[in-house]
Amino acid sequence: MNKIFEVPLYAYERSPDQDAPTPVRHPVIVIGAGPIGLAAAIDLAQNDTPVVVLDDNDKVSFGSRAICFAKRPLEILDRLGCGHEMVEKGVEWDLGKVFFDDRQVYEFDLLPEEGHEFPAFINLQQYYFEEYLVNRVRALQAQGKPIEIRGKNKVEAIGTHDDHVTLEVQTPEDSYVIEADWLIACDGANSPTRRMLGLDFVGRVFEDNFLIADVIMEADFPTERWFWFDPPFNRGQSALLHKQPDGVWRIDLQLGWDIDKEEEKKPENVIPRLKAMLGEDVEFELEWVSIYTFQCRRMEEFRHGRVIFAGDAAHQVSPFGARGANSGLQDTDNLIWKLQLVMDDKAPESLLDSYDIERIHGADENILNSTRSTDFITPKSEISRTLRDAVLDLAEEYQFARPLVNSGRLSVPCTYDGSPLNTADALEQGPARTRPGSPCPDVPLGDGFLLPKLAGKFTLLTIDAEAPDSFEESGIEVTRLALSVKDDKTLALKQRYLGAAPSAVYLIRPDQHVAARRESWNENIFRAALRRATGQEQQK
Amino acid sequence: MTELTLTPNIDSADDFYADLLAAHEGLSKAESDAFNARLILVLANHIGDRSVLSAAIEAARRKG
Ligand SMILES: Cc1cc2nc3c(=O)[nH]c(=O)nc-3n(C[C@H](O)[C@H](O)[C@H](O)COP(=O)(O)OP(=O)(O)OC[C@H]3O[C@@H](n4cnc5c(N)ncnc54)[C@H](O)[C@@H]3O)c2cc1C
Numbered sequence: 001m002n003k004i005f006e007v008p009l010y011a012y013e014r015s016p017d018q019d020a021p022t023p024v025r026h027p028v029i030v031i032g033a034g035p036i037g038l039a040a041a042i043d044l045a046q047n048d049t050p051v052v053v054l055d056d057n058d059k060v061s062f063g064s065r066a067i068c069f070a071k072r073p074l075e076i077l078d079r080l081g082c083g084h085e086m087v088e089k090g091v092e093w094d095l096g097k098v099f100f101d102d103r104q105v106y107e108f109d110l111l112p113e114e115g116h117e118f119p120a121f122i123n124l125q126q127y128y129f130e131e132y133l134v135n136r137v138r139a140l141q142a143q144g145k146p147i148e149i150r151g152k153n154k155v156e157a158i159g160t161h162d163d164h165v166t167l168e169v170q171t172p173e174d175s176y177v178i179e180a181d182w183l184i185a186c187d188g189a190n191s192p193t194r195r196m197l198g199l200d201f202v203g204r205v206f207e208d209n210f211l212i213a214d215v216i217m218e219a220d221f222p223t224e225r226w227f228w229f230d231p232p233f234n235r236g237q238s239a240l241l242h243k244q245p246d247g248v249w250r251i252d253l254q255l256g257w258d259i260d261k262e263e264e265k266k267p268e269n270v271i272p273r274l275k276a277m278l279g280e281d282v283e284f285e286l287e288w289v290s291i292y293t294f295q296c297r298r299m300e301e302f303r304h305g306r307v308i309f310a311g312d313a314a315h316q317v318s319p320f321g322a323r324g325a326n327s328g329l330q331d332t333d334n335l336i337w338k339l340q341l342v343m344d345d346k347a348p349e350s351l352l353d354s355y356d357i358e359r360i361h362g363a364d365e366n367i368l369n370s371t372r373s374t375d376f377i378t379p380k381s382e383i384s385r386t387l388r389d390a391v392l393d394l395a396e397e398y399q400f401a402r403p404l405v406n407s408g409r410l411s412v413p414c415t416y417d418g419s420p421l422n423t424a425d426a427l428e429q430g431p432a433r434t435r436p437g438s439p440c441p442d443v444p445l446g447d448g449f450l451l452p453k454l455a456g457k458f459t460l461l462t463i464d465a466e467a468p469d470s471f472e473e474s475g476i477e478v479t480r481l482a483l484s485v486k487d488d489k490t491l492a493l494k495q496r497y498l499g500a501a502p503s504a505v506y507l508i509r510p511d512q513h514v515a516a517r518r519e520s521w522n523e524n525i526f527r528a529a530l531r532r533a534t535g536q537e538q539q540k
Numbered sequence: 541m542t543e544l545t546l547t548p549n550i551d552s553a554d555d556f557y558a559d560l561l562a563a564h565e566g567l568s569k570a571e572s573d574a575f576n577a578r579l580i581l582v583l584a585n586h587i588g589d590r591s592v593l594s595a596a597i598e599a600a601r602r603k604g
Binding site: 390 | 573574578580581582585
């Protein structure tokens with residue numbers, strides 16, 4: 001087995017809190033050091049908000065889990081200080097091939113849009129992803145930032161109060177009580193926090209099993225995503241082959257519903273299946289094998305007073321389309337700046353309700369997409385299989401049918417249309433992709449890129465428009481970034497932010513979503529837009 | 541926006557209907573179902589307009 005699964009990343013150490021005479025109160029506690037909990041904590045600590053992460057484990061999460069990470073999460077990780085490491089280690093791919101029965105029906109090129117710092121997608125094992133986040137935590141600690149991970153600290157009971165939360169934590173030595181002003185629950189799909197608070201988690205279970213295997217092999221399969229419908233080596237089912245770093249390959253084999261999971265997982269049953277797929281003479285070694293049943297579900301509300309849920313604890317999707325960790329990172333990206341404004345008394349607590357609204361919108365979009373992919377990949381009725389097979393048959397011959405083939409729609413960030421934080425669009429003829437609520441698309445700027453200049457604070461982006469260099473409203477500082485299409489050699493700035501408009505002023509949130517835009521600066525309007533984007537004013 | 545046409549619109553309707561039957565000749569039930577599915581998809585793509593397609597789905601559901 002790979003060593004990374006066995007080495008503790010954040011070994012248990014006794015905390016002074018365990019010996020305190022009365023429970024110690026922390027501003028923020030995060031439960032769970034998975035991808036989402038770590039991202040939340042890094043985001044807080046970067047801005048000097050003290051945070052403690054509790055995890056009942058002390059290692060990377062084991063097994064075959066996330067491998068595909070999309071551009072938007074990579075941009076978020078860049079803001080958190082570890083996007084480039086992920087890209088350097090990760091495998092980039094653009095080409096996908098779709099097979100039906102024993103033939104290739106077509107291939108597609110993701111054709112990523114030019115002019116973005118980060119690629120459309122990388123493949124990277126979740127254990128590397130978590131390791132790099134932990135490395136980032138260590139780097140922040142070395143800079144004296146207030147962040148702590150406590151391994152083998154299992155939360156066993158939670159008491160909720162109007163203005164704080166109490167936690168009972170079990171360690172290898174004893175159990176202790178601590179308190180938090182705010183609790184962020186990132187404790188995964190089986191969230192004990194959710195259970196302890198008696199909260200629901202409703203949705204749909206797909207009656208199907210998937211064998212997910214990570215194998216190490218020296219094979220000359222190209223760096224492409226190969227997806228099979230009804231292949232000879234897995235009749236009536238689907239299969240996926242995808243490359244990861246270090247010569248590791250991800251294989252998904254659909255197994256159907258009525259199977260004996262324990263039997264299927266045994267190497268003597270797995271190996272013949274893989275040989276049938278890869279070829280008798282291909283040498284490989286199993287890194288990990290799991291059998292999963294997938295579901296799509298979410299909590300009714302993500303915020304419950306002082307307890308806020310994020311990541312798989314709040315919503316769970318089937319992995320087709322790689323939306324789990326990808327969307328969880330967008331949760332904390334959305335949450336942390338809001339929580340910090342509330343904690344600093346710069347915004348009312350009700351600002352946090354917009355986290356619920358915006359991220360439930362995101363979760364529903366992800367659930368819809370994953371459900372549709374799952375329905376295509378594993379048809380649930382005779383007729384849905386007939387229609388599915390008709391699409392695949394036609395796709396071989398006719399281009400028109402190819403967009404209907406759904407082996408997973410790749411994760412893209414959602415636009416918060418209708419969010420109470422948006423100010424109505426006032427940029428006539430502005431591009432739709434940057435309307436209020438949209439995540440800002442990247443743009444090349446000389447020798448750098450736009451997004452790093454928008455990170456983590458409110459920005460007034462002006463394009464060939466006048467405006468003050470900064471302004472302050474309710475204690476929140478907004479700084480201007482002045483750009484001109486004269487310097488826009490690739491025309492990406494014009495295409496993505498101006499459209500046919502001659503100039504533009506954008507108010508951009510700390511999470512790089514557009515709050516408001518119009519053709520020119522107007523002090524009253526932008527002050528009102530800022531108040532609105534921070535929950536201080538409802539639209540009249 | 542185009543409306544769904546629900547008045548007679550096929551040239552030589554009897555010939556078309558005969559062609560349709562002929563296309564199914566000799567096919568098993570499963571092959572016929574597959575053929576119908578392909579035909580629906582080809583026609584749907586030709587129409588393209590989502591509102592017309594939705595109206596067509598609704599019209600077929602109401603069956604007349
Ligand atoms: C086969 C498969 C493939 C996937 N592929 C992708 C993909 O390609 N792309 C993608 O984006 N996503 C993918 N996902 C989803 C992704 O793995 C999850 O969305 C992601 O791990 C969620 O992160 P999280 O931090 O919310 O939860 P988790 O990773 O589940 O972390 C929860 C943490 O909470 C801790 N914890 C639990 N209970 C307690 C307690 N009582 N006290 C203290 N700590 C506790 C756990 O130890 C754990 O560390 C895939 C998932 C699977 C299963």
